[in-house]
Structure formats: structure tokens, C-alpha cells
Amino acid sequence: MKRIFCLLSSLALVALCASAALAGKLEDKVVVYSTHGESLLEAVADAFEAKTGVAVEFLNLKGELADRVRAEKANPQSDVMYGGPSSVYQELQAEDLFEPFTPTWAAKVNPLFKDKDGYWIGTIQTPVLLFYNTEMLTAAEAPKDWKDLADPRYKDLLVFRNALSSSARATYSALLQQYEKKGELDKGWAFLKAVDANTKRYYGSGSLLFQAIGRKEAAISFSVLNDIIDNMTKNKMPLQFIDAESGSPVITDGIAVIRHARHPEAAKAFVEFAGSAGVQAMLARKFNRMPTLPDALADAPAWMGKVKFKAMDVNWGELASRQSAWMQKWDAEVKDSAKDKK
Numbered sequence: 001m002k003r004i005f006c007l008l009s010s011l012a013l014v015a016l017c018a019s020a021a022l023a024g025k026l027e028d029k030v031v032v033y034s035t036h037g038e039s040l041l042e043a044v045a046d047a048f049e050a051k052t053g054v055a056v057e058f059l060n061l062k063g064e065l066a067d068r069v070r071a072e073k074a075n076p077q078s079d080v081m082y083g084g085p086s087s088v089y090q091e092l093q094a095e096d097l098f099e100p101f102t103p104t105w106a107a108k109v110n111p112l113f114k115d116k117d118g119y120w121i122g123t124i125q126t127p128v129l130l131f132y133n134t135e136m137l138t139a140a141e142a143p144k145d146w147k148d149l150a151d152p153r154y155k156d157l158l159v160f161r162n163a164l165s166s167s168a169r170a171t172y173s174a175l176l177q178q179y180e181k182k183g184e185l186d187k188g189w190a191f192l193k194a195v196d197a198n199t200k201r202y203y204g205s206g207s208l209l210f211q212a213i214g215r216k217e218a219a220i221s222f223s224v225l226n227d228i229i230d231n232m233t234k235n236k237m238p239l240q241f242i243d244a245e246s247g248s249p250v251i252t253d254g255i256a257v258i259r260h261a262r263h264p265e266a267a268k269a270f271v272e273f274a275g276s277a278g279v280q281a282m283l284a285r286k287f288n289r290m291p292t293l294p295d296a297l298a299d300a301p302a303w304m305g306k307v308k309f310k311a312m313d314v315n316w317g318e319l320a321s322r323q324s325a326w327m328q329k330w331d332a333e334v335k336d337s338a339k340d341k342k
Contacts, residue, residue: 001333029055030266035065035083035253040287047282048273054266058082063164069097069258076258079267082123082274085170086113086252087254089120090320099257099264103272113252113292122252122292123275124283127225127309128171130242136219143220145245146175148195158195159209159218162202162340163327167224167251172330173323174249174314180322192334202335204342210237224251226288227305247312252292 019289034041037207038060043058059078061068066088068239069081075097081089081098092098093115100118115288130149135308136157143149149158161168172192178190205207210231212218231237255274257267273279280291284300297305331337 025265026052026054026246026269027263027266028053029057030080030263031078032056032058032080032082032270033061033065033068034077034081035062036059036060038286040283040289041082043282044274044279045285047279048270051273052266052269054269056270063166063169065166070095071113073097076260078264079259079261079263080255081272082270083253084166084177084257085126085316086120086122086254087170087173087316087320087323088166089115089254089256090317091323093256094320095117097210097259099259099261099267101257101268101271103268103275105272105276105295108294109292120254120256121271121275122254122287123280125292126167126253127253127289127311128222128251129139129225129228129247130166130222130244131228131239131308132220133240134238134240135214136216139240142240142242144242147191147246148297149198149220150191151203152198154198154220156198156200157219158199159200159201159212159221161202161206161223162204162335163210163331164204165206169323169327170251170319171222172248172324173319174312176326177314177319177322178246178312189329189334192330196335196339198337199336200341201341206338208341212233213237213239222306225309226290227309229288242307244312245310247310249314250311252316253289 039337041058041060045058049056059326065084069078069092098119100120103121106121109121113119113125130143163169176185176188179185201212206223206227209221210214213221214237225241228239228241232239255271259272261267277293277295280293280296283289283298284291284296284304288301292305
């Protein structure tokens with residue numbers, strides 16, 4: 001693992017020391033299962049190890065994270081689950097897979113971004129927005145809302161992530177829930193089938209998706225806002241995100257202590273540390289991740305305080321009980337698997 005030096009605020013250090021004092025002696029390592037990219041994980045892991053001496057072993061499991069944690073319930077191999085949407089945390093919480101823990105900074109987090117009983121808490125808020133290549137479509141030609149994706153005029157102009165992406169799973173499910181709330185779930189499935197007919201490819205990788213948009217193989221997709229911003233600013237891609245008329249899903253990326261973790265004190269210390277204002281601000285600056293802690297915004301990129309978008313009305317708690325079954329049906333009965341590209 002490459003070592004990355006990170007400067008942390010005194011607030012983060014104070015919070016960590018408070019956690020360690022409450023928890024007692026920390027174990028010599030902590031095992032973290034995550035959906036976050038390796039560079040982000042290394043930044044947090046290296047900073048945590050530098051401050052505590054606790055070694056961090058992490059594994060990026062992408063869309064397989066929940067299944068791995070579930071499969072190891074009787075004999076957990078990880079101590080912390082880090083990343084993934086709140087709907088997945090609520091689903092696993094119902095299966096008794098987490099140990100409640102309330103970090104010292106939890107009171108400042110909006111109730112929308114945490115479990116009221118302390119089983120998980122959000123460290124990143126992740127809006128998922130539609131976007132398009134401005135060299136292929138004008139603003140007038142681009143879709144104005146999610147429902148427009150089913151319009152035949154967008155045939156072969158769409159590319160999306162497959163269901164291995166936790167943000168894609170959450171988005172497809174959130175769209176279905178909008179129909180379910182009106183008692184029109186069948187219409188929701190028909191909508192996704194029509195979107196599939198317009199879709200050119202499904203990608204197992206976000207980088208491959210953006211490359212396809214950049215090569216003008218397709219014009220329209222959706223992604224987490226920070227990835228859109230990254231590609232606009234760092235890669236100079238001609239992209240524009242869309243403030244959808246019906247709103248955009250806002251996913252809460254969470255963190256939780258695994259029940260019966262082998263290194264419980266180190267796990268609690270890692271949760272305390274990873275969500276602290278200093279670390280949230282560092283992830284905002286280095287990786288464009290939007291904080292859940294208001295205290296972190298002062299040291300975050302300016303766009304995070306300025307960007308405006310309408311949030312979709314999603315009941316993430318109810319979605320947690322439906323998402324797995326819905327995505328199995330989408331994968332098996334709706335999506336054309338011949339369009340998969342890994």
C-alpha cells in the first residue's frame with residue numbers, strides 16, 4: 001500500500017483522542033471493507049495509521065460489499081463498512097449486522113444522514129445527477145427530467161453503469177419508487193424497459209462510462225456529482241449536469257462498525273476519525289466528496305456551497321427492503337445483458 005501524507009486539523013485529532021480515551025486500548029489493526037476508490041482509502045488509512053499507529057487493511061468491494069458483509073455474518077472478517085448508500089446500510093441493519101456507535105461529531109449531522117439509534121452514520125452526501133456532452137447536444141435538445149430518457153429520440157444516446165455500482169442501484173430503485181408511491185409500479189418497470197431500449201451500453205466501471213461519453217459514443221448518462229465535476233475540471237470534458245425537474249437522488253455514503261468485529265476499539269476509533277470535520281474537509285478538497293458535517297464546508301471547495309439542485313423525494317428506509325429484489329428483477333428481466341461491457 002502506498003503511503004500518503006495527509007495534514008489533519010486539530011479538531012480531527014482531538015476527536016480521535018476523545019474516542020480512544022473512551023474506548024480504551026486500540027488493537028494493532030483494523031480491517032475495512034469499502035466501496036470507495038483505493039486512492040481515497042489510502043489517504044484516510046495512511047492518516048489514521050500515522051496518528052494512531054493502528055494498521056489499516058482495506059478491501060474495495062464495489063457493488064459486492066453488502067453481499068460480502070452478509071456472507072460473513074457468522075464469522076466477520078472486517079471491522080468497518082465504509083461507503084455505500086444509506087439504503088444498503090438500512091437493509092443490513094435489519095439483518096443485525098452492525099454494532100451501534102455514536103461518534104462525538106454525530107450531533108452536528110442532519111438526521112437525514114444518520115440512523116437515529118447510531119447503527120450507521122453518513123460521512124459523504126452524494127447527489128446523482130443526469131449530465132450530457134455539450135458537443136453532442138444543446139441545452140434545448142438535452143433531457144429535462146428522468147422521464148425523458150424513455151423518449152425514442154434518445155435511442156443509442158444513453159450509457160449507464162450496471163447494477164454493480166451502488167449509486168446506480170440506488171438510482172434505479174429511487175426512480176422505481178416514484179412510480180410505486182403512486183401505485184403505478186408496473187409503469188415504472190415499463191419506463192425502465194423503454195430506457196433500456198435507448199441504452200447503448202452498461203459499464204462496470206465509471207471511468208469507462210466517462211470515456212465513452214468523452215469519445216462521443218453516447219451523449220447522456222447519470223453519475224455522482226463529484227465525478228461529473230472531476231471530469232469537467234480535471235479532464236476538461238465538455239459536460240453539463242442537469243437539475244432534473246422531478247429532483248435528483250441524494251445518496252448518503254455511510255460508515256458503520258461490524259457486529260462482533262475482531263478489532264472493535266480500533267473500529268470505533270476509525271469511524272470517529274473517518275467522519276471528523278478534518279477528514280471530511282480533506283476528502284472534499286482531494287476527491288470532491290461533499291461533506292455531511294457543516295463544519296467541514298469551510299475548508300471544502302467553493303462549488304460545494306454554491307451548487308444548487310432539487311433533491312428527489314426518496315424514502316430510503318422503505319427502499320432498503322425493496323432494492324435487492326428490484327435490482328435482481330432489473331438485471332434478469334429488464335436490462336439487455338448483451339449491452340454489458342466490463
